[in-house]
Amino acid sequence: MKDDHLNGAHKRHEPTLDENQQGTKDDASPTSESVNQENERLMQGNSLQHERRDERGYIRVATPFRVTLADSDTELDGNDVSLGGFSAHSERAFEPGERVSASLIMAAGNFDVMVAVNAECLDAIPRERGNGYDVRFKINEIDPQHHESLRQIIRSGLSGRSPNIEGQMASEDPQTPRKRQATKPTPPKRQPKPIGRYILLFLAIGLLVLVSAATAYRNFVLIEPSFAAVTAPRIDIRAPSPGILGEHGFTAGDQVERDQLLTNVINSDLESDLILAEAALSYNVQLIENLRNYLEEDDQEISLASSAQPASGDLTTFETVSPDIAEARVEQFEEVRDFENSRIAALKELQASNEIYSPCDCRVAWALSSAAGVYIDESERIMTLVRTDEGDVMVEALVHMDDISRIEPNQQAYVTLANATQPIRAQVRNVALDVEPQPRAGFPSWVRQQQNVASVLLSPEAPLPPESVGQPVDVRFSETPLLSATSEKIWQGANWIKQSSYDLYDTALEEINHYRNGTDETSDEG
Numbered sequence: 001m002k003d004d005h006l007n008g009a010h011k012r013h014e015p016t017l018d019e020n021q022q023g024t025k026d027d028a029s030p031t032s033e034s035v036n037q038e039n040e041r042l043m044q045g046n047s048l049q050h051e052r053r054d055e056r057g058y059i060r061v062a063t064p065f066r067v068t069l070a071d072s073d074t075e076l077d078g079n080d081v082s083l084g085g086f087s088a089h090s091e092r093a094f095e096p097g098e099r100v101s102a103s104l105i106m107a108a109g110n111f112d113v114m115v116a117v118n119a120e121c122l123d124a125i126p127r128e129r130g131n132g133y134d135v136r137f138k139i140n141e142i143d144p145q146h147h148e149s150l151r152q153i154i155r156s157g158l159s160g161r162s163p164n165i166e167g168q169m170a171s172e173d174p175q176t177p178r179k180r181q182a183t184k185p186t187p188p189k190r191q192p193k194p195i196g197r198y199i200l201l202f203l204a205i206g207l208l209v210l211v212s213a214a215t216a217y218r219n220f221v222l223i224e225p226s227f228a229a230v231t232a233p234r235i236d237i238r239a240p241s242p243g244i245l246g247e248h249g250f251t252a253g254d255q256v257e258r259d260q261l262l263t264n265v266i267n268s269d270l271e272s273d274l275i276l277a278e279a280a281l282s283y284n285v286q287l288i289e290n291l292r293n294y295l296e297e298d299d300q301e302i303s304l305a306s307s308a309q310p311a312s313g314d315l316t317t318f319e320t321v322s323p324d325i326a327e328a329r330v331e332q333f334e335e336v337r338d339f340e341n342s343r344i345a346a347l348k349e350l351q352a353s354n355e356i357y358s359p360c361d362c363r364v365a366w367a368l369s370s371a372a373g374v375y376i377d378e379s380e381r382i383m384t385l386v387r388t389d390e391g392d393v394m395v396e397a398l399v400h401m402d403d404i405s406r407i408e409p410n411q412q413a414y415v416t417l418a419n420a421t422q423p424i425r426a427q428v429r430n431v432a433l434d435v436e437p438q439p440r441a442g443f444p445s446w447v448r449q450q451q452n453v454a455s456v457l458l459s460p461e462a463p464l465p466p467e468s469v470g471q472p473v474d475v476r477f478s479e480t481p482l483l484s485a486t487s488e489k490i491w492q493g494a495n496w497i498k499q500s501s502y503d504l505y506d507t508a509l510e511e512i513n514h515y516r517n518g519t520d521e522t523s524d525e526g
Contacts, residue, residue, distance in 0.1 A: 058084035061157040063106065070101035076135075078104065083151060085119065085138040094121040094135050102137075106153055108163045113153065115146045211494045223406055223477035226453060228397035228415075230468045231442035235362065237383040240353045243267035245374045245382065253467070254364040255388075262383060263370065265354040274347040281340035288333045295323055295330075356382065363388045363466055365441050386441045388466035395426060395458040396443060397475045404454045407431060407477055413458055416474040421496050426458040428477075442470040 060082035067076040067088045076088040086104065094100075097120060104115040119137035126133055142150070156163040239245075246264035256262065362385035368374065376382065395415050399407060407428060414423040432455045458475065 058082040059154070059158065060086075061154050063153065063157045063163070065104050065106040068103045068105060070103070079134065081106075081150070081154065083139075083147070083154065085122070085136065087134055087136045089127070089132050090124070090135045091132050093124040093126075093133050096121055096123050099140070100137070104150070106163065108153065113149055113163075115142070115150050117142045117146070210490060223399065223403050225397035225399045225456070225475050225477075226450065227447050227472070228395060228475040229442050229470060229472050230393060230417075230464055231396040231440040232393045232466075232469045233387040234365070234439045234441035235359060235385040235387070236381050236439075237262065237356055237385065239265050239376045239378055239380045239382055240356075241265055241267045241270065241350065242376065242378045243270075243354065245368065245370045245376050247370045248367070250364050250367045250383065252364055252366055254367075256358045256362055256364060256385065258358055258361050260358045262356045262358055264356060265376065267351070267354060270347060270350055270354075274344065274351065277340055277344045277347055281337060281344060284333050284337040284340060288330055288337065291326055291330050291333070295326060358385065360385070360387055361389065362386055363469070365469070384441060386466075386469055388469075390463055391459070393464045393466060393469060394429070395460060395464070395473060395475065396440060397456045397458065398447065398450060398453040399456050399477075401452045401454060404431065404456075407456060411477060413475055413477045415458065415460055417464075417468060418471060418473070419499075421493075423476075424460050424462050424464075426460040429457045429459045431456050 060080040062080045063078075065078040065081060065086075067078050067086070068074075069076075074090075076090050079087040079089060081087075081104065099118065099120050101116075101118050104117065106113045106115065117139045118141035119139050122136045122138055124133040124135045153163040243265040246266060248263040250256070250262065364383060365386045366384040368376075368382050409428050409430060411428045413426045413428060415426050416423045434455075
């Protein structure tokens with residue numbers, strides 16, 4: 001029933017439990033005509049009997065309470081109250097529309113409950129008997145806790161119980177039993193539910209089914225290798241001779257050009273041999289020159305050295321020989337001179353080979369540190385270079401022997417790099433059962449020790465970045481290109497959405513932590 005304080009029917013009589021009992025006592029013998037008129041009046045008006053519980057407005061109840069105005073010490077006696085307003089007896093007239101701040105003081109057992117409200121005067125009607133006015137107020141503002149207290153007190157009054165604190169704290173919420181008319185109530189009209197939510201629900205279900213089907217097809221139908229990585233042709237730079245490694249500033253990832261000096265090997269033994277060979281050559285040349293000068297001046301006996309090796313460690317002795325013998329010894333010294341020339345040329349060639357140059361436009365995959373004069377042996381690895389020209393960077397996959405029969409040359413496959421949103425199509429270049437002799441960088445040695453696997457080399461349609469050499473990748477071999485491409489794109493899209501959600505969550509978490517840290521620092525400074 002609509003609140004009597006909110007509509008204009010001031011004279012309307014709304015029955016309560018107390019009034020019904022009093023009316024029964026006063027009207028001891030009502031006539032049928034008066035009963036019919038009363039029923040007709042209740043049928044035309046808003047009555048409790050014609051009102052469904054879910055259609056009911058605010059119900060007023062007559063309960064003892066006092067009204068205290070905040071702007072004065074005036075205290076009014078309350079008549080009745082509802083969740084929408086209240087009426088009280090006042091000695092002065094209030095103007096309609098006048099706003100007041102009041103406190104409703106209601107008895108609840110041995111305690112008084114105070115309900116603070118902001119109300120507006122609807123009208124003030126003089127009383128028929130006695131002095132003063134019956135003033136009706138509409139509640140404009142009320143706190144939620146006061147609203148709940150007022151609701152509990154009103155319902156306690158409607159249930160025929162005296163309001164008390166214990167009743168408000170109890171879990172039950174008593175309500176007044178209502179007597180319904182025999183007429184069937186009109187069901188409330190349901191608001192049409194928006195169709196958009198059903199469309200979104202069906203789309204979400206369809207997307208979930210699609211992603212699940214693509215994931216199942218990708219994991220159970222396509223051929224998956226045991227391991228795959230980006231590889232490239234490898235060139236190992238080894239020491240040509242033992243010695244100390246020369247200084248160089250190359251590290252993994254540096255780019256080198258063809259014929260660029262990489263490093264050198266300092267071989268002290270080789271340098272010593274070269275110095276001795278040059279000294280012996282100089283000694284023989286001078287000895288031959290002196291002998292020829294003596295032979296041209298006179299035909300007497302000539303004193304000459306017995307050895308053409310000045311650094312042999314023995315003392316040099318001289319002997320006197322005839323010119324004929326001296327001429328034969330000159331020929332021997334010339335042979336020794338020619339030998340020393342050949343030896344010096346060989347030593348210089350070895351010394352030149354100790355300077356190492358780049359054989360190609362490559363990328364440094366690994367380099368031995370040259371700090372503190374590292375000594376290396378002959379054929380010891382100094383650097384590892386990787387060819388990065390177009391067509392050199394490929395993908396190598398190890399496939400189990402049970403699945404190798406399903407893979408053929410030029411078969412299509414899909415390669416997915418780490419943190420990539422779209423797969424890259426590739427074709428099978430060759431299949432090799434022996435993976436050991438293949439000089440390609442990017443595969444760890446322990447992976448190649450697996451048994452019952454074959455090496456499959458894939459040539460991607462789009463060039464792979466050189467810095468991805470050695471990076472593990474995800475490879476799927478396709479037997480039905482159309483279904484494989486569709487499932488791969490769906491799976492990658494779902495994976496991208498998942499990764500983006502994680503990134504957004506991490507970013508939001510970092511911002512919250514940063515804000516909290518800034519707040520803590522500000523409070524510490526304060």
